[in-house]
Amino acid sequence: MEFTSIPGVGEKTADALAALDDPEAALRAGDVAALARAPGLTEGRAAAVAQGAIRRRHDDPGGWTATDRADEVYADALGLLQERAVTDYARKRLRTLYPSPVGSRIEEVREWAAEAVERDPDPDVLDALSGVEPLSEPRGLRIRERALATADAERFAEAEAAFPELSVEVVEDARDLAELARSYSTVIALDERFAGIDVEGDVRVVPDPEDDVEEVAPERLLSFFAENRGRLEAAAAVHEAADVDPACDPDALRDALSRLDGDGTVAGDDELARLSNAVDDLDAAASTACSVANDHLRDAIREQDVTIEGQDFLSLVEQGARVDKLLSRELADEYDEALARAREHFVDALGLDSGETEFAERIFAADPTFPVEHNEEPLARLRTELKTARDRRASRLKADLAADLAALRADADDLVRDALELDVELAVSRFAREFDCTMPEFVGGPAVGDGDADADSASGGFAVGAGRSPLLDVEFTDVDPVDYDVSGVTLLSGVNSGGKTSTLDLVALVVTLAHMGLPVPADSVRLQRFSELHYYAKSQGTLDAGAFESTLRDFGDLVEGATGRLVLVDELESITEPGASAKIIAGILEALDGQGATAVFVSHLAREIRAAADFDVAVDGIEAVGLEDGELVVNRSPRKDHLARSTPELIVEKLAGDARSDGSAEFYEGLLEKF
Known part of the structure; x- marks a missing residue:
């Protein structure tokens, strides 16, 4: 194997790998411990090399996590696994598990994970x-009571390299050998010409010491x-x-x-x-x-x-x-x-x-x-x-x-x-x-394991049944299960703090784990094999002109050949003023729909985006069913084809219902009609 053909392996690392007894077997097995024995290779670096070898074996282009937020979700998924490992080795070895678009790699891990669970x-x-x-x-072993002896300069150099823990001496004849035997308890002569020579002391002749290390050292x-x-x-x-x-x-x-x-x-x-x-x-x-x-x-x-x-x-x-x-x-x-x-x-x-x-x-x-x-x-x-x-x-x-x-x-x-x-x-x-994980089912594309990384069907999307995110800052047993399925391009609406972002996080985590070949935290999951995950987190405030231009360039690159990708975007409208945001998002959705991508855009501008788009944009909603003691009561699973009411609308509705028969009731009813 040409080690430099492994992604991320240069000449120096290749030389270190060549020093191992059987580096190809270690690379095939993803044996991080064996790879870490290479000179200068840490276990962390060995894990990266092992992952590169896996990618090479499956012809995996890499880059499945295509945005910073997608990388963070993968890191979170990996962290959940690493937290449950006892040894430092296992934590590093788990890094060889990564999300891949290649069916053969996914199936390889799925078979292993099915036994692991x-x-x-x-x-x-x-x-x-x-x-x-x-x-x-x-390290630092030194044997002082024994020495190797040879009259051959080439054998001398070989012995020094093979037995750094022993002294290697040059002798010309039996007299030199006898003199050496007076200084050491045992002398091992490497030249067969010394066989049969009678000298005082413990002198042995071992022509091939590398084959008899148990006796020599x-x-x-x-x-x-x-x-x-x-x-x-x-x-x-x-x-x-x-x-x-x-x-x-x-x-x-x-x-x-x-x-x-x-x-x-x-x-x-x-x-x-x-x-x-x-x-x-x-x-x-x-x-x-x-x-x-x-x-x-x-x-x-x-x-x-x-x-x-x-x-x-x-x-x-x-x-x-x-x-x-x-x-x-x-x-x-x-x-x-x-x-x-x-x-x-x-x-x-x-x-x-x-x-x-x-x-x-x-x-x-x-x-x-x-x-x-x-x-x-x-x-x-x-x-x-x-x-x-x-x-x-x-x-x-x-x-x-x-x-x-x-x-x-x-x-x-x-x-x-x-x-x-x-x-x-x-x-x-x-x-x-x-x-409470289950193994996901891949549908809507080539059969899992066929090795085709680029030919997924444009249809399929994902369907999560009773998914619960372990990333939420609450006890897992207290997490409300979420059902959500998407095929094509969809807007996700809903009240503030209703769980739109956590739903995107859940989808991203489930899809990432599935493409790692691992079980997912849900009762059931069906999904297509996505070529990439593009997840854009919520922007922190309106962007200046330069940052706004850079963001649009990102989406321009995204919609170029987006077939088979999963795109998750959280409140893109915050990058600029609402009127312009709705038009921009509508344009992006049109391009993604034309490419047959699967996409979920979280937005409070669902009506405006729908009006600006030149196709019938699907809108799902996370619905708040009411207010109790000032707190929203939310159905966490998005309703299909439903524009969710906003928090202000719910509050106005509550005030209208609570108002007495006076002028305030008429005021609240008037406000409610404007929603």
């Missing part, structure tokens, strides 16, 4: 999801699992709570993770723990052993029957007087006992085995002296032996555990990805359940 948003599942995040690769895999332990365990818990088949056995995964410490080292091996503790405690154990020997000698000296008082003798000794001969002659047995106690303490404190115990004989062996001191050279030799044994055992255990974890690596990716994708599905399910 069947998911049960169990609280235990949602709670487990809170611990799931995309897996991350460990097991820490890489162990660090990955250690860093992602919590996410993996949470993902396993999600699958169990949701009763969904996991990509790998959760018990096997937990067992493998239990053998791993948080820092990526192997846990639960007694021998490795013994060696590690011995290395760490070596100096302290030697010092304490000397103290044990000296305490024994002090007690022995105090009890000796010599010419001078024992206490005076002890003072002389501690002042540095030479007493080796005296100790040898007078306290030989006690000195041997002191050294024996020192060795015993040293061996017990470090838990030395039989092969290591012999070092204690040399560490605590010397001509009689006081105070007793240990010998540094054999102590250093023991330290080297213990470190080497520790590192080799750790390396072997790491390789064994890494081999076990390697079998789980790909499944671990799938386990977490599936949990994250479940969150995406659950967000749709929660949305559909909370807002």
Whole structure:
């Protein structure tokens, strides 16, 4: 795939995608987590790239939301979904859902959404999801006890690139290799010519280290699992709570993770723990052993029957007087006992085995002296032996555990990805359940899924049955349901605060969700597949000449080839004086009607527009049925072919009915006749 052919992908992003193991599969699946592993690609950017790849696959021209207000409605629809996602990943992944005019894309999402709404948003599942995040690769890993060695300059560069966590050294011959082995616990030679060479130390020949990462750098895999332990365990818990088949056995995964410490080292091996503790405690154990020997000698000296008082003798000794001969002659047995106690303490404190115990004989062996001191050279030799044994055992255990974890690596990716994708599905399910949604029915154009984005029938429009907008600033359960259907060009009249704008918002939201392939908040919805949504919000006051001209240019572009579009306009008359507004709106409606567009214009100038138009403009009305305690009582569903009464007319009518039989009654009746 030519990545730069994806809308919004330039050369830099294309290079980043090429660094992935299988970028084409990730793009086909819309796998935001996998795409976000590309160098320098954030999850937000990855979602945009995934959406671009979807558009390319369906030959989607984009731009379905053709105005700022249409963009805002899409953002509101997306926000309603994102609010019901638990993970940050799901919130970004939901951005790959967008309104499209292409039947194949709509049907693709509809099939997915039909399964998603069947998911049960169990609280235990949602709670487990809170611990799931995309897996991350460990950074800054450095392995200091192992090195790679080669005599080939090209192999040197390849090894440095493939194993940045390891030192890579150049060697010329076996002598260089042996010298290197004295500095590292393990040396891995990359050249086959070194096979069979007998050198001291742990030297292995691995010609193809990239194919045997578990042996060459097991820490890489162990660090990955250690860093992602919590996410993996949470993902396993999600699958169990949701009763969904996991990509790998959760018990096997937990067992493998239990053998791993948080820092990526192997846990639960007694021998490795013994060696590690011995290395760490070596100096302290030697010092304490000397103290044990000296305490024994002090007690022995105090009890000796010599010419001078024992206490005076002890003072002389501690002042540095030479007493080796005296100790040898007078306290030989006690000195041997002191050294024996020192060795015993040293061996017990470090838990030395039989092969290591012999070092204690040399560490605590010397001509009689006081105070007793240990010998540094054999102590250093023991330290080297213990470190080497520790590192080799750790390396072997790491390789064994890494081999076990390697079998789980790909499944671990799938386990977490599936949990994250479940969150995406659950967000749709929660949305559909909370807002009593249903799947809309597309009619009046080519069959959904045929891939034709430009050939929708001019007929069809939309029909919303018992739609309720979740965007209103009231509890959803308190929202009055709205029935409204439109085919062709229509004026929507009604009282102030009667719900005209909220009806347009509901229509825009329902149509947007439908073109995203998602369920909609209504009992039923039938609609044609629209090529674009043009939604113009109410203008804030009369426009100056320049802004007025710009607005007319927008509508001039709109009516040019408007077939298949849905146009929603809220009180366009506010852009200029009412007389001119009525004529302008009439002209726009004539052009839209000639193009076969579906349009709803909210206006208080329905009569004037009708009079100015050269065709029979349909007028629907949101009717106020009366006043109660100064508040309008409104039927929120527009009445077809009905010019709704205005709020002033209702008030005059109420005053006329309440007036007494005097001059005021005649006054109000006169006003009412003028409506």
